[in-house]
Amino acid sequence: MKIAYLGPPGSxxxxxxxxxxxxxxxxxxxxxxxxxxxxxxxxVDHGMVPIENSIEGGVTSTxxxxxxxxxxxxxxxSVLTIKHCLMGQTNLDMSKxxxxxxxxxxxxxxxxxxxxxxxxxxxxxxxxxxRAVEEMMNGKDNTIAAIASERAANIYKAxxxxxxxxxxxxxxxxxxxxxxxxxxPTGNDxxxxxxxxxxxxxxxxxxxxxxxxxxDINLVKIESRPNKVDLGKYVFFVDIEGHRTEDKVMAAxxxxxxxxxxxxxxxxxxxx
Amino acid sequence: MKIAYLGPPGSxxxxxxxxxxxxxxxxxxxxxxxxxxxxxxxxVDHGMVPIENSIEGGVTSTxxxxxxxxxxxxxxxSVLTIKHCLMGQTNLDMSKxxxxxxxxxxxxxxxxxxxxxxxxxxxxxxxxxxRAVEEMMNGKDNTIAAIASERAANIYKAxxxxxxxxxxxxxxxxxxxxxxxxxxPTGNDxxxxxxxxxxxxxxxxxxxxxxxxxxDINLVKIESRPNKVDLGKYVFFVDIEGHRTEDKVMAAxxxxxxxxxxxxxxxxxxxx
Numbered sequence: 094m095k096i097a098y099l100g101p102p103g104s105x106x107x108x109x110x111x112x113x114x115x116x117x118x119x120x121x122x123x124x125x126x127x128x129x130x131x132x133x134x135x136x137v138d139h140g141m142v143p144i145e146n147s148i149e150g151g152v153t154s155t156x157x158x159x160x161x162x163x164x165x166x167x168x169x170x171s172v173l174t175i176k177h178c179l180m181g182q183t184n185l186d187m188s189k190x191x192x193x194x195x196x197x198x199x200x201x202x203x204x205x206x207x208x209x210x211x212x213x214x215x216x217x218x219x220x221x222x223x224r225a226v227e228e229m230m231n232g233k234d235n236t237i238a239a240i241a242s243e244r245a246a247n248i249y250k251a252x253x254x255x256x257x258x259x260x261x262x263x264x265x266x267x268x269x270x271x272x273x274x275x276x277x278p279t280g281n282d283x284x285x286x287x288x289x290x291x292x293x294x295x296x297x298x299x300x301x302x303x304x305x306x307x308x309d310i311n312l313v314k315i316e317s318r319p320n321k322v323d324l325g326k327y328v329f330f331v332d333i334e335g336h337r338t339e340d341k342v343m344a345a346x347x348x349x350x351x352x353x354x355x356x357x358x359x360x361x362x363x364x365x
Numbered sequence: 366m367k368i369a370y371l372g373p374p375g376s377x378x379x380x381x382x383x384x385x386x387x388x389x390x391x392x393x394x395x396x397x398x399x400x401x402x403x404x405x406x407x408x409v410d411h412g413m414v415p416i417e418n419s420i421e422g423g424v425t426s427t428x429x430x431x432x433x434x435x436x437x438x439x440x441x442x443s444v445l446t447i448k449h450c451l452m453g454q455t456n457l458d459m460s461k462x463x464x465x466x467x468x469x470x471x472x473x474x475x476x477x478x479x480x481x482x483x484x485x486x487x488x489x490x491x492x493x494x495x496r497a498v499e500e501m502m503n504g505k506d507n508t509i510a511a512i513a514s515e516r517a518a519n520i521y522k523a524x525x526x527x528x529x530x531x532x533x534x535x536x537x538x539x540x541x542x543x544x545x546x547x548x549x550p551t552g553n554d555x556x557x558x559x560x561x562x563x564x565x566x567x568x569x570x571x572x573x574x575x576x577x578x579x580x581d582i583n584l585v586k587i588e589s590r591p592n593k594v595d596l597g598k599y600v601f602f603v604d605i606e607g608h609r610t611e612d613k614v615m616a617a618x619x620x621x622x623x624x625x626x627x628x629x630x631x632x633x634x635x636x637x
Contacts (some may be wrong), residue, residue: 127481148594150425160537172596196467197490201426208398218469218490245464298587299574306571314597317422317588319367324419324444324537325586336590 095120095137096270097128103245110141124220125154129163132271134354139168145241147265149328150251151316155269159359160318161326167285167361169270175261177203178243180251182235184272185252188216194225195240203240205260205287210240226237226251240279275337275360282336283313284361286346289320289328291354298329301352304345310335328355336361367392367409368542369400375495375517381445381540382413382637397426401435404543411440412503412543417448419537420474423588423602427541431631432559432590432600438632439557441542448532450496450515452523456505459526462486466497467512475512476627477532486510498523547609547632554608555585557631561592561600562620570601576617600627608633 094114096107098287099105100121110119112354120137126275134143181190192215193200193273198279200207200216207216222241229239238254244251254336269285276282290297305312314332335342337358350356366386372379382391392398392409400412415424431437449471453462464487465472465479466599472479472488479488479592490495494513498521503513518525541557548554562569577584585605607614609630622628 097526126476145591147591148593150591155424167380177489204398216492218492220488220490261593263595267596298584299571302571302574306415315599317586317590319417319422321420321533323535324417324539327587 094139097122097131097137097140098240099128099221100126101221101223101227103219103226103242103248104114105173105175105242105266106141106143107267108239108242108244109171112173113141113169113171117206118176118178125152126158129158129165129271132165133163137227140256140271141171141268142271143266144171144195144269145267145314146202147196147263148259148261149198151159151318153318156316156330158277158319161332166273166275167269167360167362168272168274168276168360170283170365171268171270171290172365173266173268175202175259175264175266176243176257177264178246178253179255180246180253181238182194182230182251184252185235185238185254187211189236190238191236192217193238193240194219194229196220196222196225196274199240202259202264223248228265229270238279270362276362277278278336278338279363281336281364282361283332283364284337284342285330285332285359286357287359288349288353288356289326297352303347305333308341308345310341310345315351326341334364366390366411366506366635369394369403369409369412369444371397371400371414371493372492373499374491375498375514375520376530377447377514377538378415378443378540379473380516381415383487384507385413385441385542388422397424398430398434401437401543402521404437404545405435411542413443414543415538417539417540417586418470419475419535419585420435421470421530423590425590428588432629433593437543438545439541439546439634440544440546440548440632441634442555442637443540443542444637445538445540447531447536448503448515448529449512449536450518450525451510451527451530452518452525453510454524455582456524457507457510458525459483461508462510463506465510465512466491466495466501468472468494471512474536478530483537495520501570533635542634548634549573550608550610550633551635552634554615554633555604555606555621556600556609556633557604558618558629559600559602559631560625562624563607564625569624573621576620577605580613580617582613582617591625595605604613607634
């Protein structure tokens with residue numbers, strides 16, 4: 094089985110794929126968009142993409158490509174605990190660090206550490222954490238550090254300066270598996286869907302959410318994304334407990350269909 | 366009046382401040398966090414920060430600092446139409462471009478243009494658009510381009526290669542003015558608040574939203590952010606029409622207070 098992920102090797106996405114299926118053939122690509130395109134074009138069986146982090150929130154590029162750009166299904170989910178390390182070419186004293194390379198989301202996840210311990214260090218955005226380590230190791234300036242996983246430090250032979258620098262020890266990222274079809278019912282499932290309204294959305298939203306509540310369907314998650322046409326118009330991204338083939342889920346969705354202007358059932362999959 | 370904003374000069378934030386008050390003394394700082402800190406420490410009268418973009422959605426660092434880090438009020442809002450330009454040291458043929466510098470949010474706002482017209486160009490993240498232009502102009506490689514505003518092109522004397530490359534011609538960003546106190550009622554106001562629940566949030570959310578709907582209080586916006594403690598636990602960020610001192614708004618909020626575990630009224634201000 095071939096699974097595409099956001100590379101290069103050493104990324105948290107690679108770790109999520111390995112946890113999911115240790116025997117899969119791993120195909121690293123350059124962007125979350127490219128992961129979805131590989132699945133859509135049939136070049137791989139599945140793609141693993143981050144969708145939500147406990148500190149930074151929704152991964153907007155994943156949400157947007159599910160909503161707008163591809164007709165793919167979610168067939169599984171996987172939660173990975175994220176532990177960030179500060180690393181350098183050498184085991185540098187922290188007071189000597191001048192710049193730090195990392196992905197903006199990781200910089201955000203270490204914001205308190207950076208603001209309090211390293212307030213005057215220059216932060217440089219990278220397109221991925223493993224690329225940040227690669228660039229730091231290939232550079233000539235040994236006062237530059239990077240933030241990435243311990244795995245990335247090992248792969249690129251960087252020295253770890255400090256472990257667990259994320260602001261919250263519960264830092265975790267939820268990944269979803271993108272596929273052509275979703276998962277058969279297992280008895281303990283989750284369904285992801287997104288929808289939008291023509292009119293004044295947030296007003297009708299309370300009505301729509303009641304369709305789930307009144308049928309004892311638990312809402313696990315709700316997130317809003319811009320509809321990309323008008324400021325202040327949203328697409329709602331919702332996870333509910335239950336499989337889309339269950340009677341009460343089908344009943345709630347069929348009422349929802351009468352309230353919304355667009356709806357997309359992204360798939361049902363086992364609850365992790 | 367002193368107003369802090371996310372600099373350097375040439376940024377969209379600077380443009381938002383100038384539109385708001387053309388006579389204010391403008392204080393550029395390095396990050397959205399630093400804008401809030403300047404206001405909190407009394408070094409400036411107000412701070413202007415982006416809170417929402419019509420394509421990329423909520424500006425998470427702004428939402429998070431309002432929820433978690435500072436006790437500041439929102440006293441105003443301002444909407445700026447965002448027009449991105451592709452620029453270089455010279456008016457380069459697009460086929461010659463090798464790399465593009467820009468803030469990740471701006472790269473996101475031009476994703477379709479980049480994926481279709483310049484699919485093989487390397488994208489390099491910068492911490493701000495104006496910094497991207499500055500770095501591009503100071504570099505030796507004239508095959509590097511940057512994405513930023515026409516204003517930034519003028520300030521840094523960059524040549525515009527193509528105008529209006531954002532994916533959507535309605536690309537607009539909403540800014541809010543951070544202050545120590547909010548705004549007195551004007552008769553056409555908006556109120557921002559955020560709240561979270563102890564238990565199973567999305568289930569109770571439909572009840573809370575009904576408190577507004579049943580009183581004919583229009584919900585303008587709803588957004589969820591992680592509570593930063595557990596994956597899958599959220600803080601809801603809501604904008605409603607009306608001033609917090611109006612009877613029906615006070616009544617709805619007093620019921621809400623019995624449902625939530627935490628609530629923060631971020632302020633009332635004139636509807637723009």
